[in-house]
Amino acid sequence: MEKKLKNIFVDGPIEPVFISNSIANHSRKTGIGGHSIFLGQIRADPKEGNKEVVAIDYSTYRDMALEKAHEIREETFNKYDLHCMHIYHSLGKVEKGGISLFVFTSSKHRSPAIQACNELVERIKSELPIWGKEILSDDQTNWKVNT
């Protein structure tokens, strides 16, 4: 790949201060009238035997994921009238309550931002080669299945 693809991966959880800085960075883009933000959070899912999910450890096929994310980004920009689009996904371990996915779209009016954000989340979950291994309270592991 000669082309430099935009990185979407963050090591560990996506910190709330990173998200607030990302919002603040748009204050000079005064053509924007609406932002839509999706945050995916690690849920302490109850599991059989009185156990629960305490963290998810994410891994990826990085080269393919970045190529696919680039393709999704281009298609979404062509489909919706957006000013900006940002996608971040965690790799490695994120504990329950931590943020592992941050999708941020901005447009002149609200509708394209909201629709594009929803579509991006669905496509990220179904098309990017990323795998989440759930770590349970007894240290056992279980591969997450997306529904």
Next chain:
Amino acid sequence: MTIKIKAFGPIADKMNARELELDPPGNLDDLRKALHEKYPQLVHLDFAIAVDRKIIRENAPLSPGSEVALLPPFSGG
């Protein structure tokens, strides 16, 4: 000469390896057959095959330099 096949997520876990090796198959159908013969544990696992980072569901020729990967169902987000 063998080709190396990348394995990810639950497949890498189950095989206890991030890379599998095979004699170079001529096409994807041969690859599927050879994988199941050499690694019978794969028969019960659900995965797609990517060639040069694109998922290919039907048959297609493989060249010695192809980047081949086994992709279990994605679970990001």
